[in-house]
Amino acid sequence: MKRLKAFIKKEFMHIFRDSRTMLILFAMPIAQILIFGYVVVSDINDAKIGILDKSKDVVTREIIYKLVASGYFQISDYLIHENDIQALFRRGDISMVVVFESGFGTSFNKEGEANVQLIADASDANTARLLCNYAEGIIYQYSLEQNKLMGYANHLNTEVRMFYNEELEGVYMSIPGIMAMILILISAMMTSISITREKEFGSMEVLLLSPLRPMQIIVGKVVPYVVLSFVNTITILLISVFVFKVPIQGSVLLLLFVSLLYIILSLSLGIFISTIAKNQMVAMFISLFALMLPTILLSGFIFPIENMPFLLQALSLIMPPRWFVIIVKKIMLQGVGLMYVWKEMLILIGFIVLFLVLSVKKFKVRLL
Amino acid sequence: MIEVRNLKKQYGDLIAVNDVSFSVNEGELFGVIGPDGAGKTTLFRMINSLIIPDSGSVSLWGLNPVTDYKAIREMIGYMPGRFSLYEDLSVEENLEFFATVFGTTIEENYHLIKDIYAQIEPFKKRKAGQLSGGMKQKLALSCALIHKPRILVLDEPTTGVDAVSRYEFWDMLIKLKQNNITILVSTPYMDEASKCDRVALMQNGHVLMVDTPWGIENGFSTSLYGLKTINKYKLIQFLRSSVSCKSVYPFGEYLHYCDKREDVNEKILIEELKQAGFFDAIVDEVKPGIEDRFMELMGNVI
Numbered sequence A: 001m002k003r004l005k006a007f008i009k010k011e012f013m014h015i016f017r018d019s020r021t022m023l024i025l026f027a028m029p030i031a032q033i034l035i036f037g038y039v040v041v042s043d044i045n046d047a048k049i050g051i052l053d054k055s056k057d058v059v060t061r062e063i064i065y066k067l068v069a070s071g072y073f074q075i076s077d078y079l080i081h082e083n084d085i086q087a088l089f090r091r092g093d094i095s096m097v098v099v100f101e102s103g104f105g106t107s108f109n110k111e112g113e114a115n116v117q118l119i120a121d122a123s124d125a126n127t128a129r130l131l132c133n134y135a136e137g138i139i140y141q142y143s144l145e146q147n148k149l150m151g152y153a154n155h156l157n158t159e160v161r162m163f164y165n166e167e168l169e170g171v172y173m174s175i176p177g178i179m180a181m182i183l184i185l186i187s188a189m190m191t192s193i194s195i196t197r198e199k200e201f202g203s204m205e206v207l208l209l210s211p212l213r214p215m216q217i218i219v220g221k222v223v224p225y226v227v228l229s230f231v232n233t234i235t236i237l238l239i240s241v242f243v244f245k246v247p248i249q250g251s252v253l254l255l256l257f258v259s260l261l262y263i264i265l266s267l268s269l270g271i272f273i274s275t276i277a278k279n280q281m282v283a284m285f286i287s288l289f290a291l292m293l294p295t296i297l298l299s300g301f302i303f304p305i306e307n308m309p310f311l312l313q314a315l316s317l318i319m320p321p322r323w324f325v326i327i328v329k330k331i332m333l334q335g336v337g338l339m340y341v342w343k344e345m346l347i348l349i350g351f352i353v354l355f356l357v358l359s360v361k362k363f364k365v366r367l368l
Numbered sequence B: 001m002i003e004v005r006n007l008k009k010q011y012g013d014l015i016a017v018n019d020v021s022f023s024v025n026e027g028e029l030f031g032v033i034g035p036d037g038a039g040k041t042t043l044f045r046m047i048n049s050l051i052i053p054d055s056g057s058v059s060l061w062g063l064n065p066v067t068d069y070k071a072i073r074e075m076i077g078y079m080p081g082r083f084s085l086y087e088d089l090s091v092e093e094n095l096e097f098f099a100t101v102f103g104t105t106i107e108e109n110y111h112l113i114k115d116i117y118a119q120i121e122p123f124k125k126r127k128a129g130q131l132s133g134g135m136k137q138k139l140a141l142s143c144a145l146i147h148k149p150r151i152l153v154l155d156e157p158t159t160g161v162d163a164v165s166r167y168e169f170w171d172m173l174i175k176l177k178q179n180n181i182t183i184l185v186s187t188p189y190m191d192e193a194s195k196c197d198r199v200a201l202m203q204n205g206h207v208l209m210v211d212t213p214w215g216i217e218n219g220f221s222t223s224l225y226g227l228k229t230i231n232k233y234k235l236i237q238f239l240r241s242s243v244s245c246k247s248v249y250p251f252g253e254y255l256h257y258c259d260k261r262e263d264v265n266e267k268i269l270i271e272e273l274k275q276a277g278f279f280d281a282i283v284d285e286v287k288p289g290i291e292d293r294f295m296e297l298m299g300n301v302i
Helices: A002-017 A019-040 A058-069 A083-091 A104-110 A125-150 A171-201 A203-208 A214-242 A252-276 A280-298 A310-317 A320-334 A338-362 B040-047 B069-075 B091-101 B110-123 B133-145 B163-179 B190-195 B213-218 B232-241 B266-275 B290-301
Strands: A047-053 A073-078 A096-100 A113-121 A155-163 B002-011 B014-024 B029-033 B055-060 B076-079 B151-154 B182-187 B198-203 B206-211 B224-228 B245-251 B254-259 B282-286
Touching: A002 A019, A002 A214, A002 B091, A019 A171, A019 A214, A047 A058, A047 A083, A047 A125, A058 A073, A058 A096, A058 A104, A058 A125, A073 A125, A096 A125, A104 A113, A113 A125, A125 A155, A171 A203, A171 A214, A171 A252, A171 A280, A171 A320, A214 A252, A214 A338, A252 A280, A252 A320, A252 A338, A280 A310, A280 A320, A320 A338, B002 B040, B014 B040, B014 B055, B014 B198, B014 B206, B029 B040, B029 B163, B029 B190, B040 B055, B040 B182, B069 B076, B076 B133, B091 B110, B091 B133, B110 B133, B110 B163, B133 B151, B133 B163, B163 B182, B163 B190, B190 B213, B190 B290, B198 B213, B198 B290, B206 B213, B206 B290, B213 B290, B224 B266, B232 B245, B232 B254, B245 B290, B254 B290, B266 B282
Parallel strands: A047 A073, A047 A096, A113 A155, B029 B182, B029 B198, B076 B151, B151 B182
Antiparallel strands: A096 A113, B002 B014, B002 B055, B198 B206, B224 B254, B224 B282, B245 B254
């Protein structure tokens, strides 16, 4: 135990004394989340929309007026037929169409219910999501005002439809993805580099000849990064909540626990990489190419998994970030508890066991 | 007691260590001397359990590095050829780390390293990476010694170290023998052989000879002449083309020369050289050193 403690202390000294390591560990995640976050979250001003008004009555006119008055929307087209929507989207002129059913006003006033449809071009998922949210809010606000005025409990049904990208991915959705990417990159890369550095500088020879057991060396390498990555997780969550206003609907404790699992998973992956890589360069390359691209492309972070060819979908099943993203989305955005995420958590634990067993097996007690 | 029997290790086509056998006595300062690429490092790594031999065996007080490596690692102090301590840790932190890892403290074994460590102690707050070559070696030796090992395995500890530090370093090793530590040390410098109790001369994976430094020097078979002239290069060319030449090689400002003929002496040689046009040639019979013996043995192998 004393040996392990000395080893961990030494690792912390390596980390704190190397300014580059510190930069990668702490500045990079913050920079990344800010960059990604700001690229993704864009404000909406004068978005061009189309109106397909089959009713053309007072109520629809009022709602259209409200939409325009909000400043978010600008009407660029009045459509006549539903078939025109596709063509308009294709041309890229407008990003949303508001469809009022025929007899909208009459049914709203008489039957206390009317249907309005919001069709958005979700090839830009983030904007589509925002537009619909804003429009929905304005329409809802209108029905509230009317009810107050008239004393009814009338209801406006807004149906949202996304074109091209029904499974909306974006805005809030991107925070879990960014977290998955940053944590796996930093954790796996830093551990694999720090272990291969010992190999490269020859100190591994001395460590091997010491009474330290392979497990002690591995644990000693991992513990500091678990702590530091956990600090990172908290930083990322704070930024998402306070800078990007992403709500955490579910249990924060559960979220942190899942993150811890994922960090340990990433670290065990890093150890595994270091048992294959001969030097720091190779370790870094494997970490970057084998982890970063699949994380970005196959975890469902940017591209919806449902739209992928079957082979890539199958491949995404073995991407640890995919499962983490699912869990975080469920906890953060849907606010569900342990009951709904335990399966995915088991998968993460399975990955940890797999990589740790492989690493301890592959960790050589000799040089050749 | 270290026993090495018919040890062999091959990397692809290259036979790094080829059928090597020798034994080292308890408390001995044993040197393995040979040029770069002779197989010294591979040999040491097989002895200290870092590499598994292809064939042959090693026994350290009855323990086999292949099967009993855990026990062996407790009793070995190892200093690899390259400086392999942590350059971003200070002198003191390095020493403390290795002491703790080996389950001891600096205080407990301070008497062992006192002579060595005292020299670098004034710089104990300095980062190891900022030490001079000689100080690095002293620190590495201190770290290898801190757990009171039974055997010290030092792989080229004096390579890249200045002459004065080298000299000091060997004096420290000789002092360490008083603590009954068996020391196995390799070096490419022939002149360091005389500091060892016994040496093994190594070349191309073979151990050419194992003997005391004195025994090795005395094993030289013929008379050795030191030749000096202004045009060394021309003289070498002339001697190599001569039928009676056994061997000739540059040795500092001299050429060391052996003749095949039994009945040759300085006067005959000078005459022959003058006839060949080397009027300024000086010829003296010289006492063979280890290097001469090594050159002779190497000639036999090649």
